[in-house]
Amino acid sequence: MSYIHKSLLDGEEIVYLTRRHKIVFTLPVIWLLIAAALFGIKWFFVFRPEVNFALMIFSGIFLTAALIHALIIWINYLCAEFGITNQRVIVKEGFLKRKTIEVFLKSVESVQVDQSIWGRILNFGTIIVSGTGGVSDPFNMIRNPLDFKKQVQQRLAHI
DSSP states (O other): OOHHHHTOOTTOOEEEEEOBOGGGGHHHHHHHHHHHHHHHHGGGGTTOHHHHHHHHHHHHHHHHHHHHHHHHHHHHHHHOEEEEESSEEEEEEOSSSOEEEEEEGGGEEEEEEEOOHHHHHHTEEEEEEEETTSOEEEEEEEESHHHHHHHHHHHHHTO
16 A cells, blocks of 8 residues: 555545656666677677676676666655645655655645656656745656646645
8 A cells, every 4th residue: 555545634535646757767778778788799709708708797787787776766666656635735755765745735835847858748847846834845757747737736726
C-alpha cells in the first residue's frame, strides 16, 4: 500500500495520482549503451590481447556503474508519489530519507509548472506547489505536470 493511501484522513478520497516521467532512466540507458559498445569493440581487436583485456576491464566498469545508477534511479522512481485528494496535495519522495509535503487545498496559494522544450514534447516537467507559510518545493521530472496543475485548480475552484 502506498504512502498516500496510508495517510488518507476520514472521508478523504484520492482524486489524482502520478509518478515521475520515465525520462529519468535516460542516463542509465546511455551508460548501458556505452558499456555494450565497448564490449562490441573488443571483437575488432581479436589479435591484440592487451587491448581486449583493457576494453573488458573498462567496459566492465561502465557496466557496473550503469547498473548501480539504474538501480538507484529505479528505487527513486518507485518511491516517489504525487497525489491530490479532495482535501490535500500530497507528495512523497525518498526511500531511506523520506521527504513529504502535505498541503491542505485551503492553504495552496499557487501551483507552478516549469517545462523545457523537451519537457513539452515528452510531457514532463517540474511542479512547484506554494502554500501559505512559505512552503514551496520543486518536484522534478513529473509525468503530465499540466494535468496535475489542472486537477489542483479544479479542486480549488470547489472550495
